[in-house]
Amino acid sequence: MKPVIVVHGGAGRIFKDREDGCRSGVTRAALKGYGILKHGGSALDAVEEAVVVMEEDPHFNAGCGSVLNEKGEVEMDAIIMDGKNLASGAVSAVKCIANPIKLARLVMEKTDHMLLTDQGASAFARGMGVPEVPGEKLITGRSLERWKKNLEADSNPQQFQKDLGTVGAVAIDSAGNVACATSTGGLTNKRVGRVGDTACIGSGGYADNNVGATSTTGHGESIMKVVLARLILYHMEQGKSPGDAADSALDCMKTRVGGLGGVIVISNSGDWAARCSTQEMSWATVKDDQLHYGIHAGEWHTQPAEEAISSLGC
Amino acid sequence: MKPVIVVHGGAGRIFKDREDGCRSGVTRAALKGYGILKHGGSALDAVEEAVVVMEEDPHFNAGCGSVLNEKGEVEMDAIIMDGKNLASGAVSAVKCIANPIKLARLVMEKTDHMLLTDQGASAFARGMGVPEVPGEKLITGRSLERWKKNLEADSNPQQFQKDLGTVGAVAIDSAGNVACATSTGGLTNKRVGRVGDTACIGSGGYADNNVGATSTTGHGESIMKVVLARLILYHMEQGKSPGDAADSALDCMKTRVGGLGGVIVISNSGDWAARCSTQEMSWATVKDDQLHYGIHAGEWHTQPAEEAISSLGC
Numbered sequence: 001m002k003p004v005i006v007v008h009g010g011a012g013r014i015f016k017d018r019e020d021g022c023r024s025g026v027t028r029a030a031l032k033g034y035g036i037l038k039h040g041g042s043a044l045d046a047v048e049e050a051v052v053v054m055e056e057d058p059h060f061n062a063g064c065g066s067v068l069n070e071k072g073e074v075e076m077d078a079i080i081m082d083g084k085n086l087a088s089g090a091v092s093a094v095k096c097i098a099n100p101i102k103l104a105r106l107v108m109e110k111t112d113h114m115l116l117t118d119q120g121a122s123a124f125a126r127g128m129g130v131p132e133v134p135g136e137k138l139i140t141g142r143s144l145e146r147w148k149k150n151l152e153a154d155s156n157p158q159q160f161q162k163d164l165g166t167v168g169a170v171a172i173d174s175a176g177n178v179a180c181a182t183s184t185g186g187l188t189n190k191r192v193g194r195v196g197d198t199a200c201i202g203s204g205g206y207a208d209n210n211v212g213a214t215s216t217t218g219h220g221e222s223i224m225k226v227v228l229a230r231l232i233l234y235h236m237e238q239g240k241s242p243g244d245a246a247d248s249a250l251d252c253m254k255t256r257v258g259g260l261g262g263v264i265v266i267s268n269s270g271d272w273a274a275r276c277s278t279q280e281m282s283w284a285t286v287k288d289d290q291l292h293y294g295i296h297a298g299e300w301h302t303q304p305a306e307e308a309i310s311s312l313g314c
Numbered sequence: 315m316k317p318v319i320v321v322h323g324g325a326g327r328i329f330k331d332r333e334d335g336c337r338s339g340v341t342r343a344a345l346k347g348y349g350i351l352k353h354g355g356s357a358l359d360a361v362e363e364a365v366v367v368m369e370e371d372p373h374f375n376a377g378c379g380s381v382l383n384e385k386g387e388v389e390m391d392a393i394i395m396d397g398k399n400l401a402s403g404a405v406s407a408v409k410c411i412a413n414p415i416k417l418a419r420l421v422m423e424k425t426d427h428m429l430l431t432d433q434g435a436s437a438f439a440r441g442m443g444v445p446e447v448p449g450e451k452l453i454t455g456r457s458l459e460r461w462k463k464n465l466e467a468d469s470n471p472q473q474f475q476k477d478l479g480t481v482g483a484v485a486i487d488s489a490g491n492v493a494c495a496t497s498t499g500g501l502t503n504k505r506v507g508r509v510g511d512t513a514c515i516g517s518g519g520y521a522d523n524n525v526g527a528t529s530t531t532g533h534g535e536s537i538m539k540v541v542l543a544r545l546i547l548y549h550m551e552q553g554k555s556p557g558d559a560a561d562s563a564l565d566c567m568k569t570r571v572g573g574l575g576g577v578i579v580i581s582n583s584g585d586w587a588a589r590c591s592t593q594e595m596s597w598a599t600v601k602d603d604q605l606h607y608g609i610h611a612g613e614w615h616t617q618p619a620e621e622a623i624s625s626l627g628c
Contacts (some may be wrong), residue, residue: 086539086571092406092509093431113508114535117407118432120507193434194427195406202516202541221428225400227516227544234548257400 001176002288003037004270005030007050009060009282010165011217011262014295021059024312026284027293029053031309033171034286043179043213044082044105047169051078051101051181054167058140061165063098065140066185068147069192074138076185077199078104083178083207083268092199093118093192096132097125101183106130115199143185150189166198168205168215170266178213178268180205180229187220196220202230211236212268214246218253218261218278225257232265242266243273250277315490316602317351318584319344321364323374323596324479325531325576328609335373338626340598341607343367345623347485348600357493357527358396358419361483365392365415365495368481372454375479377412379454380499382461383506388452390499391513392418397492397521397582406513407432407506410446411439415497420444429513457499464503480512482519482529484580492527492582494519494543501534510534516544525550526582528560532567532575532592539571546579556580557587564591 009026033050037043055063066074078100079090089108092115094100106128107116116124126132149155166184173179182205184198197220198204204220206229207213214232216223223229228249235245242265253259254277262276264283274283274294284293291308294300323340347364351357369377380388392414393404403422406429408414420442421430430438440446463469480498487493496519498512511534512518518534520543521527528543537543542563549559556579567573568591576590578597588597588608598607605622608614 088539092429093434111505111508112535113505113510114538115406115509115514116505116507117509118434118507120407120432120505123506191425191427191430191434192437193430193432194425195429195431196427200429200514200516201538202514202544206541221426224428224515225402227520227541230516230541230544 001172001174002270003034003172003174004266004272004285004287005033005037005046005050005169005171006264006266006272006274006285007033007169007283008215008217008262008264008274009054009167011276011278011281012165014280014282018059019295022282023293023295025054025057025059026282027291027308028312029169030284030286030291031305033169034305037171037173040174043171043173043177046171046173047179047181048080048101048105050169051167051183052099055099055101055183060167061185062167062183063100064138065143066138067188068139068143069190071192072147073135074185076100077195078183079199079201079204080104080108080181081179081205081207083209083213086208088114088201090115090199090201091121092195094121096135097130098133101181103130118193146188166217168217168264170213170215170264172266172268172270176268178207178209178266180207180213180215182215197223200224202227204229206230206233208233209268212242212266214263214265216261216263219259222253222257222259223261226253228253232263236267242271243275246273246275250275315486315488316584317348317487318580318586318601319347319351319360319364319483319485320578320580320586320588320599321347321483321597322529322531322576322578322588323368323481325590325592325595328594328596332373333609336596337607337609339368339371339373340596341605341622342626343483344598344600344605345619347483348619351485351487354488357485357487357491360485360487361493361495362394362415362419364483365481365497366413369413369415369497374481375499376481376497377414378452379457380452381502382453382457383504385506386461387449388499390414391509392497393513393515393518394418394422394495395493395515395519395521397523397527400522402428402515404429404513404515405435406509408435410449411444412447415495417444432507460502480531482531482578484527484529484578486580486582486584490582492521492523492580494521494527494529496529511537514538516541518543520544520547522547523582526556526580528577528579530575530577533573536567536571536573537575540567542567546577550581556585557589560587560589564589
């Protein structure tokens, strides 16, 4: 099987000043994951490392750069899933760690559980020797400014909640295994303890070697209502292509619950799609050593992966 | 539409000394919910109140009677869902409240979110005026004894984890709306912060007026891997009856991930099923003013609802 990776940097309204950073961020992430796959690495390693790249990039709403909750804190959710055995690990409402996706993988591999939350997730992180980072280290000037604006009497938090920026990746490795990973800071000015779709298996992501893998982004509560990730794979089980399955599921979410979002999908034969019902979604993929990426509807850049690696210096 | 309610008191190994209490508990819960439906109440009210009856009954692993985590505390998860608009509310890892299902409903109706966890859920409960109960009030002698036994060097926690006892209800009201509710104390001696299937939409329950509603019980991590509740409704969308859909989904969970459990299902035409792949599951239903209930495979008691209400004094 030829390895393929697809990543997204979130669906919603991507403001002009953030576009270049998002393009660069998703291409770096996709190239990083593809490098792992090309060297015989697993889909699981590829999606984890691709997400780590975006968690560490302040352009995205995950890890450093996460939006702030009502108290001005970063509280994050993440999930990872292995299509081989349906194993999965997730964390919800975690604070003060740089890479929630790594903690999610530890939950999958070092516990009998699949989801650890809040204080229990923090205790587990400490037990695993995951370094605690001061909460402020994850807060960017942009996040802080937005949070403060939302506290003003005449604010419009909905406006900023459209700029969502959850990150995710799906991949297939040379052994034919698929995997997905998703990580997010959630909704701007959310209540303390709000958990969105990302930490919920079947909503924020799903991976099954019998079908494929998907990672979702968009309005979390709408994604949960239709269990979006699992819905996409059901459509593929019924014979739909990744693109048609994604379109059908996003359409269902829009018509049934009025929610918008975006998804990346890969099939177990290596076909892929990146679709959104929002205005924009940053995405990138590498297949057959060719990098493809875009943000706006119809935007599609192609470049040899080697050339992109040289020009990005990654 | 004729109203119908189905409840379960958990799938697993039900020990002899607990059988009578479980039979009585599920029948009381089903009769309570049915009374609401017969007086024109909503499916949502019926499933909530049926689950409250079982949360307050120490025979079940939900509310008072919940199993204890590794620290000897009660930490609970609950979810409720409205099939009319796919609205849902859930809480995870909540402590010191008597009825997590009521808090889940408040999340659904009083916030823009769908899942609140741990400290944030507690803060929300306080804000809503939900009374805090001392943690000890939820701990039964049986839970404490079991927890202590599991801490002994030669203990076999797996043995007790088979006695699961999550509770749940599904219903259809006279307007044709379906709803589901599920509540649990989770796994015996679980890690602090472990969240299981119950709080995850599509795993612990799902309700959609276009198809029906279901509530699940059993090994939480296995249920999550196959997103069991949503899987059952997919089978029904493909034309399967509630019973066949339940059997197919439980069979998939057993063969694919080696997990056992039980489910209750109702279709949007009022057909219902209660199935399990475990040794036992306590269940009860009321339809056409007739109460049906059982625990063991093949056990099926029938009694006029009025007569059962008189004899139980409820």
